[in-house]
Amino acid sequence: MEVPPIHAIAAMALTVVVFYLFVRDRISIEIVSLMAIAMIAVGLYFYPLPDSDPTDGLELAFAGFGHYALITICALMVMGRGLVVTGALEPAARFMERVFKINLQLGLLLALVLAFVLSMGVNNTPVLVLLIPIFATLALRGAMPASKTLMPLNASSLLGGMATTIGTSTNILVVSIAVDLGMPEMGVFHFTPIVLAASLIALPYIWLVMPRLLKDNTPAKGFGQRTFITRLRVPPTSNLNGKHFDEVVDMLPEDFRFEERPDGPFSTGQRLKVSGTHDALENAVRVLQGQIAPGWVVDAVQRKAQANGDDVQVVEMVITADSRLIGRTLATSGIADRYGVAVLGIHKPVRPLRFDDPEEMHGEIRLEEGDVLLVMGLTPELNEFAQTDSVLQLEGGREVPRRSKAWLAATIMLVSVGMASIGLLPIAIASLGGAILMFLTGCVKFDRVGRALSAQVIVLVAASIAIGRLVLESGAAGWLGQTLALGLQHLPPAGVLAAVMLFVTVLTNFASNATAATVGTPIAFAIATELGLPQEPLILAVLFGCNLCYATPIAYQTNMLIMAEGNYQFRDYVRTGVPLVLIMVVTLSFLLVTTYQM
Incomplete structure (x- = not known):
């Protein structure tokens, strides 16, 4: 066995250290990711890869920030934001809410089966893009927390995407490489029965066990x-x-x-x-x-918002000691007439309302210092109200959905997803075009785009792309493959399949699906030839391994999409994903040996 090149050793060591820091969670993911990028940039500048210049190392380290995968993820986040702020998903959310009210477990099972079935015929990325905002909305309405539903949904969609050759772009890549190596082309449902059989074991884990392993990561609500x-x-x-x-x-x-x-x-x-x-x-x-609130003031606010293209805000405001409102009622305060804002409700934190008091029960409530008003209006009018009447705006305001653009946002999303699903456009182009249309049509305001994006996800994607390229270009992936081939000659067929699948799974979770497919497919083909085994089951072991990307957030773009919405930590993926990987490796290896009578 040859000693790996020094750059390959450094790449493997860096991968292990970064993974350890991610799992320990002592240092934030953003800092670890930036440190990894910096180490790659500095290391390759002073010690370049063979036949490369120092500046090539800088390009490798920072290429992730302009990579199409990152652009795709950000564009999908923007489109998801457009669906939320326009209220386009409310009908679907209300339907699922009714199902969840009947039974939480039944609702989750229905969602998992839906994600699985859709991902068999449609690329699983757009499927999850449509489901994430729905279940985030459901969580806000009191259904299961988003952190307990999004990861199972992601796992189910990945499982469904594994079942057909068109389920994920990685499947297409593996099948294409295998054809180039001389194997006959596989049909769309060539290996679907194997995945369906494995799903009968995996889905109960995803449905019943995975949510129990996840904490309620819902931020404390003030x-x-x-x-x-x-x-x-x-x-x-x-x-x-x-x-x-x-x-x-x-x-x-x-x-x-x-x-x-x-x-x-x-x-x-x-x-x-x-x-x-x-x-x-x-x-x-x-x-x-x-x-x-009085209908006339609500209508006035909405008409002005539509005319100016502004967002309607609902905020909480505290009455201070200097406010002129103290001692007045809403009727005598003149708030609506003076500022054009609507007071939706009053909170009394100091003294409880005495509903046995006829004056409070049937009369108007008098405002006092410390009362909290729930106020709806446009930002300029809200600011004028706060400054003039000495009320203090609290954090946590929310936008009223722009329902007039709901159908427009839904149409943009469906067209973008549809074009990507049928292969008319790559997902990167379709999602970027959809995000631009969201901006141009006003479904998403450009100055609010920061609310749709996650800095944590952005730097993590950039770091994962840099690490993946380093693992591939340093020769670490090739050396690992050669080492694997040397150790498999004495294993039974099931062991060979499991080892190949685990090797590709590790590459998938720490480098990328494309890297795993590019490196793993030729290696599996060579191993089959060397050991006298049928080639097709080993190629399928690679294909299945490329889809077992449950154990880290950097393994697949949908893992990244759910990270911010579910407020997940790196260790959440490890805790729930590693058992699922082991279940699938054992089950699929047994099914491949049985199916191909190895």
């Missing part, structure tokens, strides 16, 4: 948890009209309650005191078709 008092107005179009209270109880969201009830059926023009969190009030307005 906004939307206060209970606000307001009046629910019953317009002519409300679902309440003509119904008795008992008929609408089941329609009410959690954390929402009527503080006073009508003696008879609800009727147009009634104003009933209600309370609830911000989310609960929003849901109640949607479900009951009511209003929690």
Whole structure:
């Protein structure tokens, strides 16, 4: 066995150290990623690769920041942001919310099967792009936390993508290389039965075990948890009209309650005191078709927003000791007339409301120092209100969905995903074009794009691309393959298949799918020839190994897409992905040996 080149040793050592630091989580992922890039840049500048210049090392180290994979991920994040801020996914989210209310486990299973089936015929990246915002929205509405659903969804989509030759771009690459080496071309469903059989074992783990291994990573919420008092107005179009209270109880969201009830059926023009969190009030307005602020001011805000192309904001504002509002009611404050903003509710943190007090129960609430107002309006008007009336705006404001552009955002996403899915355009071009259209049509504001992107994901992708290229160009990948071939001659066929699959899996999780396919396919072909084994099962072992990218976030672009939304750490991938990799390697190796009677 030859000693590997010095650059190959350095590449393998750097990979191990970076992986260790990621898993330990003592240093942030961003810092570790930047340190890795810096070490590659400095090391290759002073000790260049053979037949290369020092500047070639700099290009290798920093190429990840301009790599098409990073551009694709950022573009997909922007398009996902467009779906969220326009409310385009609300119908799908409401349907899934109803399923989750029936049974959380049933809802998750339905989602996993949907992701699996769709990924068999459509590239799994656009499938996951469509599902991520839906399940992030569901998490905000009280369904399973995003951190417990997104990783299982990603694993299920990767599993489905493994089942056909068109499921992932890596499958196409492996099959193409195998054909170039002299093997007959495989049909779309050539190896689907093997993957379906393995899925019967893997899906129960993904469905029942993986969510239990993941923590609830939902950030602590300071906004939307206060209970606000307001009046629910019953317009002519409300679902309440003509119904008795008992008929609408089941329609009410959690954390929402009527503080006073009508003696008879609800009727147009009634104003009933209600309370609830911000989310609960929003849901109640949607479900009951009511209003929690005067209709004229809400309409005025929305008309002005549409005319100016601005976003409507909902923010929390605290009344300070210097405010003129102290001692006034909303009716006498003139807030709507003076500033053109709508107060949606009042939170009383200092003293509880005394609902047995007739004045508070049936009259208007008087404002006091420390009260928190839930206010809707445009940014200039909100700022004027805050400065003039001495109220302090709290962090955590949110945008009201621009529903007028919902269909436009959904159409842009579906067209982009559709063109990528049928192979009309590469996913990089389709997603970039979709992101540009999101900007041009106003679905996503350019100055808000930072909210869609994750700095952690960006530097991690750039570092992973640099490490992957270093592993390949330094000769580390080739040396590992030769070493593997020398050690397989005494193993049984199942052991050979498992070893090849594990080798490719390691390359996939630490370099890239393309690297694993490019390096692993010729090696598997040579091993089959050398050991007198059928070539097809070893080529499939490479193909399956390239898809077992569950153990690290840098293994595949969809792993990166869920990282920011699920607030995952590197060790979350290791904790849940390594058992799944082992399950799949053992199961697929057994099925390959059985199918091909090796």
